[in-house]
Amino acid sequence: MKREMFPGDFLWGVATASYQIEGAYNEDGKGESIWDRFAHAPGKIKDGTTGDVACDHYHRYREDIALLKELGVNAYRFSVSWPRIFPCGKGEVNQKGLDFYDALVDELLKQGIKPLLTLYHWDLPQPLQFHGGWTNTDTVQAFLEYAMLLFKKLGDRVELWATFNEPWCISFLAHELGEHAPGIKDLRTALQVAHNVLVAHGKAVKAFRSENPSGKTGIVLNLYPVHPSSESEQDKEAAILSDCYRNRWFLDPVFKGEYPQELLSVYQKLYGDFAKDYESIQVACEKIDFLGVNYYSREVVSHDPKSILKSKTVKVEAKRTDMGWEIYPQGIQEILVRINREYGPIDLYVTENGAAFKDELKDGEIRDYERIDFLKEHFKNTYYAIQQGVPVKGYFVWSLMDNFEWAHGYSKRFGLFYVDYNDNLKRIPKESARWFKKFLNNEISLE
Numbered sequence: 001m002k003r004e005m006f007p008g009d010f011l012w013g014v015a016t017a018s019y020q021i022e023g024a025y026n027e028d029g030k031g032e033s034i035w036d037r038f039a040h041a042p043g044k045i046k047d048g049t050t051g052d053v054a055c056d057h058y059h060r061y062r063e064d065i066a067l068l069k070e071l072g073v074n075a076y077r078f079s080v081s082w083p084r085i086f087p088c089g090k091g092e093v094n095q096k097g098l099d100f101y102d103a104l105v106d107e108l109l110k111q112g113i114k115p116l117l118t119l120y121h122w123d124l125p126q127p128l129q130f131h132g133g134w135t136n137t138d139t140v141q142a143f144l145e146y147a148m149l150l151f152k153k154l155g156d157r158v159e160l161w162a163t164f165n166e167p168w169c170i171s172f173l174a175h176e177l178g179e180h181a182p183g184i185k186d187l188r189t190a191l192q193v194a195h196n197v198l199v200a201h202g203k204a205v206k207a208f209r210s211e212n213p214s215g216k217t218g219i220v221l222n223l224y225p226v227h228p229s230s231e232s233e234q235d236k237e238a239a240i241l242s243d244c245y246r247n248r249w250f251l252d253p254v255f256k257g258e259y260p261q262e263l264l265s266v267y268q269k270l271y272g273d274f275a276k277d278y279e280s281i282q283v284a285c286e287k288i289d290f291l292g293v294n295y296y297s298r299e300v301v302s303h304d305p306k307s308i309l310k311s312k313t314v315k316v317e318a319k320r321t322d323m324g325w326e327i328y329p330q331g332i333q334e335i336l337v338r339i340n341r342e343y344g345p346i347d348l349y350v351t352e353n354g355a356a357f358k359d360e361l362k363d364g365e366i367r368d369y370e371r372i373d374f375l376k377e378h379f380k381n382t383y384y385a386i387q388q389g390v391p392v393k394g395y396f397v398w399s400l401m402d403n404f405e406w407a408h409g410y411s412k413r414f415g416l417f418y419v420d421y422n423d424n425l426k427r428i429p430k431e432s433a434r435w436f437k438k439f440l441n442n443e444i445s446l447e
């Protein structure tokens with residue numbers, strides 16, 4: 001199975017995100033983001049690092065685009081740092097911020113690489129957080145102002161636009177579990193955030209249509225197959241509610257304009273007042289052109305009477321990545337086939353898939369054969385989905401290079417290129433980068 005067996009216009013790319021690679025956290029007029037503040041707070045990041053410098057991509061973007069060229073990709077997914085454009089979140093525009101993304105897009109196009117731009121990959125301007133962040137509908141309005149400006153400035157050259165990256169992380173991971181910025185631990189707040197982000201998504205799609213009729217827009221969701229640990233009714237019930245929490249809380253509003261009733265009723269018992277918000281969720285259902293799917297692993301759950309979802313994660317015996325995530329390649333096929341069956345027809349992009357492993361630089365080499373196996377199996381399972389008629393239009397490996405892995409700092413390496421943090425952030429191709437390049441050049445097959 002070679003690259004040429006995938007559709008001729010299939011996009012093969014890599015993905016990154018602004019806070020994780022850019023650095024220059026307070027340069028050229030950029031404002032503070034909630035991640036700048038969170039990373040600087042003691043104890044929030046496991047290795048005590050920040051994204052202040054990260055991979056210094058802000059200064060090295062031409063070098064990094066040369067790496068894309070060297071790999072042979074035809075697409076690149078990146079995100080824009082909102083506080084680099086609007087240092088206060090709204091109002092005054094930072095021209096140097098716009099100039100950076102203008103130059104980035106021009107260089108990508110010059111190198112024959114198609115950009116996929118993500119408007120929001122978690123780095124909210126801190127001034128907006130002072131006023132409640134995503135719990136405040138003023139932030140929805142500020143997001144629309146930000147999105148419209150970018151549509152106007154880059155819409156002539158960027159065709160593919162994603163509104164949000166992983167709203168599950170923006171809401172539940174960051175506002176219920178507190179592991180990501182702004183580090184709040186309150187389910188009611190998380191539900192309000194999820195609601196406002198979904199509303200912002202729908203309004204941005206509507207605004208996009210008025211500004212960019214030729215472009216294509218969508219949203220990027222992190223999706224997991226959720227399997228019961230046994231065939232018992234209780235475990236199957238646990239899987240249904242966990243699937244609502246992980247996947248359908250965002251899929252159903254975006255494609256059906258409603259929340260999944262099974263979980264909605266649970267939350268309404270907890271927060272009766274939350275019911276009044278649901279009338280406006282159909283706003284989220286503006287027709288999109290594609291869905292971005294970020295796939296990493298599956299979840300296995302069993303009944304847990306003590307939890308709100310009556311569900312708890314079960315750790316099954318399995319090969320795992322350095323993040324502790326089960327390696328489950330058939331899950332990408334399962335998710336793509338399910339989305340097509342239950343929410344399609346809709347063009348799909350695998351907007352992120354990849355793995356962290358304990359990569360070691362030895363004699364100038366990084367022999368990451370586990371990552372090659374991981375990618376090979378996920379490419380194959382993506383192809384099996386295409387063979388079943390699923391309109392998968394592209395695949396972006398997470399990530400181009402090692403970078404700031406949020407609460408894990410630089411301790412987890414996902415890159416095809418190794419970043420030597422002890423030697424001036426030097427980029428060194430891992431064995432997987434060489435393998436990917438050969439695959440893209442039709443030199444090797446996936447068998």
Ligand SMILES: OC[C@H]1NNC[C@@H](O)[C@@H]1O
Nearest residue numbers: 017166294352398405414
């Ligand atoms: O955890 C790996 C990736 N998952 N999706 C969002 C990205 O920002 C993460 O680095």
